[in-house]
Structure formats: structure tokens, C-alpha cells
Amino acid sequence: MAFLKRVSLAAALAGTVQASLYGESKVNHTCVLEPSVLSCSSSANAASVDTCCTETYGGLLLSTQFWSTWTGLEAEGQKLPADTWTLHGLWPDFCNGSYTQYCDLSRQYDPTPSPNTTNGLPNGTVVPPYKGPNIGTFLESFGRYDLLDWMNTYWINQGAPNIDLAAHEFSKHATCYSTFDVPCYGPKYVEHEEVVDFFETVIKYYKRLPTWEWLHEAAIVPSNSTTYTLSDFQAALTKRYGATPYIGCSGPRYNATEAGKGSTDNGRTVVSEVWYYSHVVGRPQDGNSIPVNATSPNTSCAKAKGALNYYEVTPGSIQGR
């Protein structure tokens, strides 16, 4: 996917450099009074809608999840929930599948930016590591301990504290939505309220996508003694979601494994991610999304029969055990 440099584009659109994609006014954006417009449709452009009420920047939403078998911080009690894929994020891709990232460096709360420049290249704008109080403290000031508790159960990081993943998702991705832009919150904006709003929205989408159950219904269950075929994963998830998601794999390439020796299939073999694509009517916050097929390529996994491992979680990595 292409990376685009946002600073010059936004400055051109807004006329001035400010912490907003379009330089919207801070007056009330009363979206219930606005027409319902589908993102990525021809009407969804910044010239003809309130960009706080229709997603005009990143109108192709990706609700993303991880399948992991360990966290690396088990000793500190950071473990995985039993029998469920975990939350990764909710990304605003452009309608053509490319995307931008770290779109507002005044809301950079990610302690370990990845990539470390806005375009992922040495000539991009540097994304400075965040050193302040973690993003969880923003929720505490709203009294949202319920949200923090949920996040610590289902929004699980690997190799670093859970809250760092939420911070990364907010600063890398949420800052690239027109509808989560600060002026959208109107004259009574309270600092960080869009962080709370974004986390609640991410969770709303995640909860509608029970990947583990959908696979289980198709007799696809984690196993360290069986292998699976990509098309079976795709069929099971497409049937329940209504469109084909992207399925991501990590681990060795199939033709670098013993089983795949001599094959030309160089897809990866360990099932680890799923990305559900949608368009959305009005604000993403309201959840009126419509499933769409993943853009090509719709997988990074090997396609050969029986090429995939869907591993069982490490016994000591499961919550409550």
C-alpha cells in the first residue's frame, strides 16, 4: 500500500497549518440534522458534506483483529482471553486502499511510533516518541475505568504493555479520520474526549465480529496437530460477515517449510490476523457500516491445501489460568 505525506495535503486543504484534517469550524456539528451519506460514494466529498458527519478522509474502514499464542508479558499478568481473537484496531483507509498515518502530531501519544516517520521512509516527517502520561490516564480523568478494564481483557499487546497498543492505534490511525477530528466535538470540547469516543467505537465494531465463533462453527479450531486451508477460512468468515475479509499470516513461507518444499507458493503459514472491510453511512461512531470485500491482495497466507497453522494458545498465556 502507498504511504502519503499528509502535512502538505492538509495544509493545502485547510489553507493553514492546524491540528485538523480540513480545518473545520468548532461550531456544533449536529450530525442528526445532516443527510446520511455513505463513505466512498460520490457524494462523500469534503466540498458537499459536513466532514464531521460523513467520513471523507478515510472512508474504507478496517476492523482488525489478532490471533496470538503468547504475549511475552505473562509474568506481569498480561495474558490472552480464552477462545477469542483479540482487538487490533479500526483503520481509516482511503477508498482506493492506500492510507496515511500519524496525521496529527499534536495528538501523538504512541511511546514507540511504528513506522518512525509519517511516510515510513527516511525523508518523511519524524514521529517523535511520546513521553507523557500513558493514554490510559486520559480515560481515568473521564472516570472510564470500565473501558480500561475491557481494554485490558481484549486489546492485548505483544512484547509491551497493552495500553501502548491502544495509544499506537489512536495516534497512528484515529488521527486520520475526519469524523474524530477535534473541531467535530464542538464548542464544549473537553480535551481527549475523542480518545474515549474512538475507543468505544473500535470496541463496537470488534464486538460484532466474533471470529473465533465463526470459525468454530465451521469446525476450524486452534490446533497444534492439524493444518488448515486458506479457502476454508475465507469461506467460513465470508459466509458470516457478508464479504471477504483479509486474512493475514506470519511465520515461515510455505515453500521454505518441509511440507511445501519445491512449491511456488511462498505465502506465510501461521494464521495471525483478520481485517474486515466496510463502508459506513454517516459517522463511524454510529456503527452503520456495510461490509465490502477486502482490497487485493486479500491475504498474505499460503493458498496450498493444508498449508496453514492455526495454533493453540500457550497454556500459561490464558487469562484466569
Ligand SMILES: *[C@@H]1O[C@H](CO)[C@@H](O)[C@H](O)[C@H]1NC(C)=O
Ligand atoms: C452549540 O451548542 C451549545 C450547547 O451545547 C449552545 O450553547 C450553542 O449556542 C450552540 N452554538 C451554535 C453556534 O449553535
Ligand SMILES: *[C@@H]1O[C@H](CO)[C@@H](O)[C@H](O)[C@H]1NC(C)=O
Ligand atoms: C488514493 O486516494 C488518495 C486519497 O484520495 C489519493 O491521494 C491517492 O493518490 C490515491 N492513490 C492511488 C494509488 O490512486
Ligand SMILES: *[C@@H]1O[C@H](CO)[C@@H](O)[C@H](O)[C@H]1NC(C)=O
Ligand atoms: C527510524 O527507524 C529506522 C530503523 O527502522 C532507523 O534506521 C532510523 O534511524 C529511525 N529514524 C529516526 C528519526 O528515529
Ligand SMILES: *[C@@H]1O[C@H](CO)[C@@H](O)[C@H](O)[C@H]1NC(C)=O
Ligand atoms: C521520499 O523518498 C521516496 C523514495 O525514496 C520518493 O519516492 C519520494 O518522492 C520522497 N518524498 C519526498 C517528499 O521527498
Ligand SMILES: *[C@@H]1O[C@H](CO)[C@@H](O)[C@H](O)[C@H]1NC(C)=O
Ligand atoms: C518460493 O517461491 C517463490 C515465488 O514463487 C520463489 O521466488 C522462491 O525461490 C521459492 N523459494 C524456495 C525456497 O523454493
Ligand SMILES: *[C@@H]1O[C@H](CO)[C@@H](O)[C@H](O)[C@H]1NC(C)=O
Ligand atoms: C465480493 O466478491 C465476490 C466475488 O469474489 C462477489 O460475488 C461479491 O458480490 C462481492 N461482495 C461484495 C460485498 O462486494
Ligand SMILES: *[C@@H]1O[C@H](CO)[C@@H](O)[C@H](O)[C@H]1NC(C)=O
Ligand atoms: C481474493 O482476491 C483474489 C484476487 O487478488 C481473487 O481471485 C479471489 O477470488 C479473492 N478471494 C476471495 C475469497 O474473495
Ligand SMILES: *[C@@H]1O[C@H](CO)[C@@H](O)[C@H](O)[C@H]1NC(C)=O
Ligand atoms: C502451539 O504452538 C504454538 C506455536 O509453536 C505455541 O506458541 C503454543 O504454545 C502451542 N500451544 C500448545 C497448547 O502447545
